[in-house]
Amino acid sequence: MYMKSYHNLIKGLSISAFSMTAALMGCSVETDVTRLKKPSQPVPVEMVSLTQEQITRTTTQPATVLPYYQTEIRAKVSGYVKEVKADIGDYVKQGTILAVIDVPELQKQRQIIEARITQSESEEKRAEAGIQLSHANVQSAEARLLQAKSELNRTKALVAAAEAEFARTSDLVQRRSLESRVLDEVRKKRDSELANQQTMSSAINSASADVVVARAKQKSAEADLQVAKSRTSIARHQLEELDVLLNYASIKAPFSGMITGRTVNPGDLVREGNEVGKGEPLFEIDQIEKVRVEIPVPEVDAAFISRGDVVKLSFPSFPAEEELKVAVTRFTGKLDPHTRTMLVEAEVQNPSRKLIPGMFGQATISLGSPAAANMLPARAIRFESGKAFVYAVTDDIVSIVPVTTGMDNGNSIEILSGLQPGQKVVDAHLKRFKTGEKVAPIH
Known part of the structure; x- marks a missing residue:
């Protein structure tokens, strides 16, 4: 009986608990449904x-500082480095000797060419003397020719006189005014003068030939002088060419700037014709008193860029300083097919050398005048x-x-x-x- 009462009690408690749970759940479901049915409030x-x-159209892009000029210095002549006079970090002026290359073979070639010039100059003097001698020979031959012509004229006069005397004597002999032997003497004299005339004619021909020969020798001497002068000129040009090569033995700065690279040491063998991209340069030099700032402008803004547009530059290295204001100096006028940007350059004076090539910054370019x-x-x-x-x-x-x-x-x-x-x-x-x-x- 006790057990039956216990079971009835448990059963009653379970029924009561279930009823209470159901009642509570009913209230919760009713509350949620009511809440869902309420309209949502507008979001503030x-x-x-x-x-x-x-506004003024602007574009802000990354900017990179580059040297105004940058060059790799290479050797024009082959030889051993005798002396190195500059190192990285040195600021050098245009024309400063950076290194000296020892080229003794070129010095020997110079001595040979100098001796050749001396020889050619001697040949010139000899040719000039030959011209003077040939000129004198021409004058002498011409004088002999004139003398022969003068003698011929005199002989012709004597022949004419002898002819006249022979005619007169012949007439007298025919009249028997003179003996015939006198006519023979006159004839001999006339024949002698005729012979002298022929001799003078031959002398004239010989003198004329001597004049022609002398003039030919004069022209030959003049040609020898021209040849000697040409040889001297060639040798001098060869010497000038060699001096240019010897000048290349002194490696000089092409412009004022900072030495940013050096790969050469005393005693190194350097070779002529070391092309760009094939082997390291002897020196690298950057001009940094004025620098270029390169700005890649995207396609959407590239068409609005003009020379003189205002560029404001700022650099993370100098956050406390005011923006630099410069102008667009130049631009390429075409887009890079890989980046679809156009390269724009602005020049910045850098007398304190504060802006270092490779430095990164930001550039804001004003594109044109303000517009609505x-x-x-x-x-x-x-x-x-x-x-x-x-x-x-x-x-x-x-x-x-x-x-x-x-x-x-x-x-x-x-x-x-x-x-x-x-x-x-x-x-x-x-x-x-x-x-x-x-x-x-x-x-």
Whole structure:
């Protein structure tokens, strides 16, 4: 009986506990259903409007400092390094000797060419003397020719006189006024004068030939002089060429700058014709009193770049200093096919050599004059899969509106299409809204 009472008690307690649990669960379910049926409250949001502003288009890009000029110095002659006069970190002036190469074989060649010049100059003097001698021979031959012609004229006169005397004597002999033997004497005299005339004619021919020979020898002497002068000129040009090579034995700075690399030591053998890219240069020198700042400008801004555009430069190495203001000096005018950027350069005076080649900075370029643009705070624009959109609000109802963006000045972004000036949109907010959702603007 005791056990039966115990079982009845347990059964009663279980039924009571079940009833109480069911009652509690019923209340909870009813509460949740009631809560779900209550309408959600509009989300409070801050609003911003699309406004039109006068702004200057800018682009901010990384910038790199480069030397104004940078060159690798290589040897033009072969030889052993005799002396090294400069090292890395040295600032040198244009024309400063950096190293000296020993080239004794070139010195010997110079001595040989100098001896050849001396020989050629002696040949010139000999040729000049030959010209003077031949000129004298010409004058002598011409004098003999004139003398022979004069003798011929005199002989002709004597022949004429002898002919006249012979004719007169012959006439007298025919008249028997003179003996015939007198005519024989006159005839002999006439014949003698004729013979002298023939001799003078032959002398004239000989003298004329001597003049021709003397003049030919004079021309030959003049040609010998020209040959000697040509040989001297060639030797002198060879000496000048050799002096140029000897000048290359002194390695000089092509411009004023800082030595940033040295690979040569005294006693090293250097060879002529060490091409760029084939072997290390003897020295590297950078001109840094004026530097170039290279700025890669993306395709979207490249078309607006002009010479003289203002460039503001800042460098992490000098955070406390004011931005440098310079101007765009030049640009390539084409896009790099790999990066789709255009290279822009600005020149910066660097007398204190504070800007070091390779230094990194940031450049902001002002592109043209100020112009009106529809601007919206950057925080109000959302981006998804590379596309921009905003949450436009009309009568407190949200609409998702795709927009086309333009320039970005870091704080605001230009809206090219999608919104009208004055139209309100949701400012920065963590919630993702849906079209048709109601919001509560905060004024």
